[in-house]
Amino acid sequence: MEPENDCAWKPKQGMTFDSEQCVYDFYNTYGGTLGFSIRRDFCRKNKINNQFICRLLVCNKEGFRKGDKRDPLSKNPRAETRTGCEARLYVKLDEGTGKYVVTDFKEKHNHDLVSPECAYMLPSQRKISTTQAIELDLAAQSGLRLGQSFELMGREAGGRQCLGFTKLDLNSWVGKLLDNEEQITNMFWADAQMIMDYAQFGDVVTFDTTYKLNKEHRPFASFVGFNHHRETVIFGAALLYDETAESFVWLFQNFLEAMSGKAPKTLFTDQDAAMAKAIPIVMPDTSHCLCTWHLMQNALKHVNCLFQDNGVKGVLNKFFFDIEDTNQWKLEWAEMLDKYDAHEKHLLKLTFAVKEKWGWPYVRSTWAAGMSTTQLSESFNAFLKDYIRSDFNLNEFFMHFERVLYKKRYKELEAGYALCQR
Known part of the structure; x- marks a missing residue:
């Protein structure tokens, strides 16, 4: 934020204060408003009554830290946080009035300021009553x-x-699908922060469903991505009655409605036929990619015995990540089937049929922000199980789901604050 010159909360030369503590409190409030931390620096006291004669307050990034005496033996040296910032406030005691007068104020900083959301993390702003x-x-x-x-x-x-x-703004988007008896079958939920996160980071999304998070064993679905700190962010969540194409169509429609109609550029899922059917119906312009990790797990489970000489990973990895030419890719796939006599293997037939969603020459030009798997969703589901018990009812489930969001968002704030301190 750019402070106006006539703002009452901005220091000015000639401004007076009753005490040194009042000076500190005023400058600290100013620092918290703009997004920087302060610290006390030089001072001089009257040797007779120990009263402050002058005081210098500086930005906490003033100067440069002295070398760590432990170096070079330190395994974890402290990160350098000072930048030689010259922002400061200097006051002197006016012996005639007994007040402290601002005689020098420099407001310009040589580093990024912390956002308002993270300002409370600044050292001088941390207060416990x-x-x-x-x-x-x-x-x-x-x-x-x-x-x-x-x-x-x-x-x-x-x-x-x-x-x-x-x-935080706690306004939420909630979509419900009721059956003929007015019972909830599907439920989708996104709060204001999810919607704002999606607007910024929703180009690439992973979508996944998992069970065992509620006593009815209904599928829990999540839309997940990552932000500019590579921290996991949640864009939406749902409890589904089943995993049919109809349920996924309803869910994707509600997701897009909550997100002002903006569809992701790329959506990663596992190899689920119902999802594959629903995605082009609701999001025809979205690139649908399959999670390479799930594909590999299926291969390990069903055809591992075929590739005992090189192993499944040794044989299939090049099709996932290496071969760039389409014709060469098809030729080497055919050679692989011939070598291992695998033409009749059902899994390999199904996998080949959807090669456009995972084969490297087909997906390498797709914008994916470095993703190739739904591991973001998988790790989020594992994290969620630490907070959710299978005996929770619907209200309890979403109440504790908010705890998960709370934890994730706090980590995001910490990452943003840590970045500003480098």
């Missing part, structure tokens, strides 16, 4: 881990970041 400290002590005495205590306090405040800054 007496009440919060007591709550943490009581939680520790009750056996709660520190992370659980912070989660609880964050929920009380409306979000962990609200302990230092602002509140």
Whole structure:
């Protein structure tokens, strides 16, 4: 943000303060608003009454850190966080009035400032009130881990970041499909943050379904991608009655409606026929790619015995990642079938029939942001199982699913903050 010259919260030469602490508090509030941390630097005191005569406050990236005395023996040297920033505020005591007067103010920084969402992570902005400290002590005495205590306090405040800054928008998009008896069969959900994340990072999406996350063993489906920090971001979630093409058509339609009609450029799924049927109906311009990891797992399960000399990976990897020419690809596939007498293997027939969705010469020009698998979805599902129990009802499921989002988003904020400190 660009501060206006007449803003009351911006320091100016000649501004007066009642005490050194008032100076610090004012400059720290200013730093938190813009997105930088401050620290106390030079000061001079009256030797008789120990009163401050002058005080210099600087950006915490001022100067450069001295060499680590442990070097070169240190295995994990501290990252350099200072940039020689010259932003500062200098005050002197006016002995006539007893007030501190700003005599020097430099506002320009030589580094990126932290976004408002991450400002509460800045060292000088981190504050724990007496009440919060007591709550943490009581939680520790009750056996709660520190992370659980912070989660609880964050929920009380409306979000962990609200302990230092602002509140998340909790507006949600919810789609429901009811049967003839007005019972929910399919349910799709996306909140405001998911929709905003998708608008920025939704060009490449992985879609996957998994079971055993609810007592009815209904499929849980997730739309997942990654952001500019390569952190996993969730674009939407659903509980489905079944995995038919009709259910997937309904789900994809609701997903696009929530996302203002924007379809992903590339969608990764496993080798599911119902998904494959639904995708071109709802998203005809989206490139549908198959997860190479799932294809390899199927091959290991069903045809591993054919390739005992080189192994499945040794034989199939080149078709996934190496051969760039279409004719050469087809020729070597035919040679592979001849060599291992595998022409009648059903799995290989099915896999070849959808070669345009996974074969390297067919997909290498598809925009995929470095993805070739649905491992993002797989890892997210594994992470989800740490929070979700199979005996949860629908309300409990989504309540604890929000905990997962809460954790993921906090990691994203941490990654953004860490990037600003390099």
